[in-house]
Amino acid sequence: MDQFGDKAVRYAYVTLHSRPDAEDVAQEAFIRMWRHAGRRGAETLSPALLFHTVTNLCRDRMRHLKRHPEDPTDLIEVTQGEVDDTPLLTDSALVLEAVMKLNAPERQCILLFYYMDRSLKETAQALGVSEQVVKTRLYRARQHLKPMLEPVWKERAYES
Structure with a gap:
């Protein structure tokens, strides 16, 4: 615990x-x-x-x-x-907001895989799905996050 x-x-x-x-x-x-x-x-x-x-x-x-x-x-x-x-799970409120906007299955995969450092196998076991389903959900989640976070990345690139 x-x-x-x-x-x-x-x-x-x-x-x-x-x-x-x-x-x-x-x-x-x-x-x-x-x-x-x-x-x-x-x-x-x-x-x-x-x-x-x-x-x-x-x-x-x-x-x-x-x-x-x-x-x-x-x-x-x-x-x-x-x-x-x-x-x-993150220092960036903007990234967290974007992750929170994802649907529940995609959000769960992102949290377990990236934030909690679980492997594909562990993520799949935790969610009760196959590893391929986890891979698909992670891919789709990244595709959904990209347009939401692109303005933030561009803004930070201009600041540098």
Whole structure:
């Protein structure tokens, strides 16, 4: 938990856009990992299993909120203050904003592969898809990010 706790919360936050929900999901994931270790042994635990569990719990949370719109927590809108006040996975707020605009599958692949330094195999295991699907999602995510970030790159090139 010490090693992956912050990463699990950050991953859930970027998926859910709510710090309290992200903390709840991460806590539930670690409880499930503890139960899993009790049944199958601690040697069966892996970061891929943790992030797969977090992904599934995030999906469950989003599904619940979609089915119960009267719930006051809103996953879709994120205020700029929440993004700025929470230390996330990158120093650049512009890059983070662009990543947050990606659809959920592409955003999850970017976060696991680039920000959490997972291999293609580990990313695929965490998301429950094949390595080829991860490669495709990463390619599409980069294609979507390119036009969003190109003005930033050009501006920095002129400043240099």
